[in-house]
Amino acid sequence: MKKVFFKTMVVAALAGSAMSSCVNEIEDLYDPSYAAKKKQQYEAQWKIQFGSIDPEHNWGFSDDASEAKAMTRGANTEANMWANYISVPDSVNDAEVAAVLAVFNNPIDKSASKQVNWSDFWVQHVYQGSNSYVTEPDMNGYTNELQNVLLDQLQAAYYNENGELVYEHVNNFNASDGSTMLMQRSGTVSFAYMNPKDAGNLYSDYVIMEVNGQYYVGFDYSCNEPNTTVKADGIYNDWIVKIIPAEYINTKRIICEDLGNIGDFDFNDIVFDAYITWVWNGSANVQEAVISVKAAGGTLPIYIGGVEIHEAMGVASNVMVNTGAPNGASAPAAIFRIPVSSDNVADIEVKVNDAVVLEAPQGDAPQKICVPTTFKWCTERTNIKDAYPNFVNWSQDQSQATDWYNNPEEGSVM
Numbered sequence: 001m002k003k004v005f006f007k008t009m010v011v012a013a014l015a016g017s018a019m020s021s022c023v024n025e026i027e028d029l030y031d032p033s034y035a036a037k038k039k040q041q042y043e044a045q046w047k048i049q050f051g052s053i054d055p056e057h058n059w060g061f062s063d064d065a066s067e068a069k070a071m072t073r074g075a076n077t078e079a080n081m082w083a084n085y086i087s088v089p090d091s092v093n094d095a096e097v098a099a100v101l102a103v104f105n106n107p108i109d110k111s112a113s114k115q116v117n118w119s120d121f122w123v124q125h126v127y128q129g130s131n132s133y134v135t136e137p138d139m140n141g142y143t144n145e146l147q148n149v150l151l152d153q154l155q156a157a158y159y160n161e162n163g164e165l166v167y168e169h170v171n172n173f174n175a176s177d178g179s180t181m182l183m184q185r186s187g188t189v190s191f192a193y194m195n196p197k198d199a200g201n202l203y204s205d206y207v208i209m210e211v212n213g214q215y216y217v218g219f220d221y222s223c224n225e226p227n228t229t230v231k232a233d234g235i236y237n238d239w240i241v242k243i244i245p246a247e248y249i250n251t252k253r254i255i256c257e258d259l260g261n262i263g264d265f266d267f268n269d270i271v272f273d274a275y276i277t278w279v280w281n282g283s284a285n286v287q288e289a290v291i292s293v294k295a296a297g298g299t300l301p302i303y304i305g306g307v308e309i310h311e312a313m314g315v316a317s318n319v320m321v322n323t324g325a326p327n328g329a330s331a332p333a334a335i336f337r338i339p340v341s342s343d344n345v346a347d348i349e350v351k352v353n354d355a356v357v358l359e360a361p362q363g364d365a366p367q368k369i370c371v372p373t374t375f376k377w378c379t380e381r382t383n384i385k386d387a388y389p390n391f392v393n394w395s396q397d398q399s400q401a402t403d404w405y406n407n408p409e410e411g412s413v414m
Contacts, residue, residue: 035356038259039367045263046365050385050395055363057398060370061346070278070285073185075171082182087247089122091178100126100211104218104237113207116215117312118188118335120246120290123154123170125179126216129238133221136229146197146230150175151219151239153194155202158187167192167202175239185279185288185337188243191217198225207236208243215332217241245335248275248290252345253375256368258298258352265385266378268323268414269298270309273373274345287341289348293334295414297323297380303351305338312336324414325380345370375405376413387412 047053082088104127128150135144152175155167167190173181192204205220218236223229251273258269273292278285293309296302301317302309310317312334320328340348350358350368358367378387385391390404 035259038262038356042257042259042262042367043365046265049263049265049383050392052396053363053365054396054398057363057366057395059360059366059368061344061360062370063344070280071184072280074168074183075173075186076182076184077172079180085249086182087249089124089180089244091180092124092126092242096212096214097127100216100240100242101237103209103211104216104240105235107234108207108209108218108236110207112209114210114215114332115314116188116208116243116245116332117314118243118245118333119158119186119337120182120184120248120335121186121188122242122244122246123156123173123181123183124242124244125173125175125177126240126242127237128175129221129240133223133230135223135227136231138227144228146223146228149196149221151193151221152196154239154241155192155194155204156183156186156188157190157192159189165189182246184246191219191241193219193239195223197223197228205232205236215243217243245292245333246290247273247292247373248277251275251290251292251373253294253371253373254345254348254350254368255371255375255377256298256302256350256358258300258302258358259356259367260298260300260352264381265383266297266323266381267369267384268295268377268380269300270302270304270350271295271297271322271377272304272309274348276340276343276345286339287343288337289340289345291336291338291348295322295377296320297325298352300352301354303354304348305340307336307338309334320380322414323377323380328380371405376408378413379411382412 131149133146133149137143154170154173156170157165157167160166168186170181173179190204191206192202195201195203205222206217208215208217219239220232220236221238222232253273255267256270257267271294275290277288277290279288291304293312296310296313297320299318299320308317310319313321313331315321315329315331321331360366360368378384387408388404390401393401394404
């Protein structure tokens with residue numbers, strides 16, 4: 001399984017701003033006997049706050065298997081099949097292009113570039129800039145105009161199992177209006193293009209900027225061939241593409257309590273979406289789960305399939321993300337894949353401190369609950385029963401208030 005973490009990230013500054021709180025005696029959670037005690041305390045608090053539990057309660061999980069087609073790595077060129085299993089993004093319109101150019105037509109400091117961590121995503125063409133560039137003066141002071149320079153062969157990069165950066169060509173994608181491609185089991189670690197005036201060499205001078213809540217990759221053209229030297233000008237509008245996180249149909253959302261601070265029951269310590277699919281590994285179909293981490297309100301290390309979810313989102317493990325916590329962080333969702341041995345999202349293992357497994361035992365207090373992806377998670381320290389008053393009825397009898405996750409109290413959810 002390829003690495004899914006950022007190779008470089010600045011977390012030290014964020015670590016100091018973490019909200020202290022959701023953790024009591026962190027180190028003891030490594031002790032299985034202590035973990036069992038915490039789960040007993042958790043169940044006792046549950047019954048105090050929510051009352052008795054339906055003995056048949058499955059907490060939104062079911063035995064239904066995920067229905068998915070087998071996928072391979074890289075560009076998925078079967079455009080006629082996309083709508084059967086994934087939400088296809090709308091086309092880029094003129095108003096969007098204008099808003100993007102208002103940002104990218106100006107010089108941008110590369111330190112302002114954003115970072116996203118997505119294994120599965122869309123790429124859409126937005127804009128192709130000037131195709132004429134003037135070279136630097138040669139030894140005689142002469143310059144040359146490069147004409148009809150069309151940046152091409154977009155590349156997206158991920159880290160392989162050996163930690164090596166691997167670029168792959170976004171096949172069937174062109175610098176033309178309407179061009180869209182789905183990337184699967186790929187990465188957004190870096191982007192590049194093949195320079196047509198320097199055949200065989202990749203150029204990766206780019207920035208990622210957020211415009212109106214969406215993410216765009218802009219390239220600054222340069223060339224380093226002898227007598228064909230073009231210096232980058234710091235304006236990243238020579239080729240602009242949009243990247244969009246993939247959202248698979250039939251995905252489930254899982255909300256968790258991490259047992260750090262018992263009693264708040266805000267169920268935002270980790271919020272993630274899961275979709276199980278099949279992948280051809282060269283000899284057989286194997287199962288993988290596409291995980292999209294939306295929020296991390298816990299301040300303990302939390303792992304899904306060996307991936308620490310705070311790190312995947314680009315922050316330290318003691319930083320709250322996307323829960324509205326004072327001094328917390330805001331970050332785009334992290335999307336990565338993990339191997340699984342079951343086609344049921346209920347079996348995806350979530351571990352605290354890589355030691356304590358969060359469970360949803362039938363008829364007992366759950367540490368994780370399965371909800372639709374339309375569910376809006378609670379703001380930090382907002383009890384789920386305060387955000388969703390019908391939750392208590394559903395907890396006591398799962399045949400009642402089955403739509404409890406609709407119509408949250410105003411101001412109580414993200």
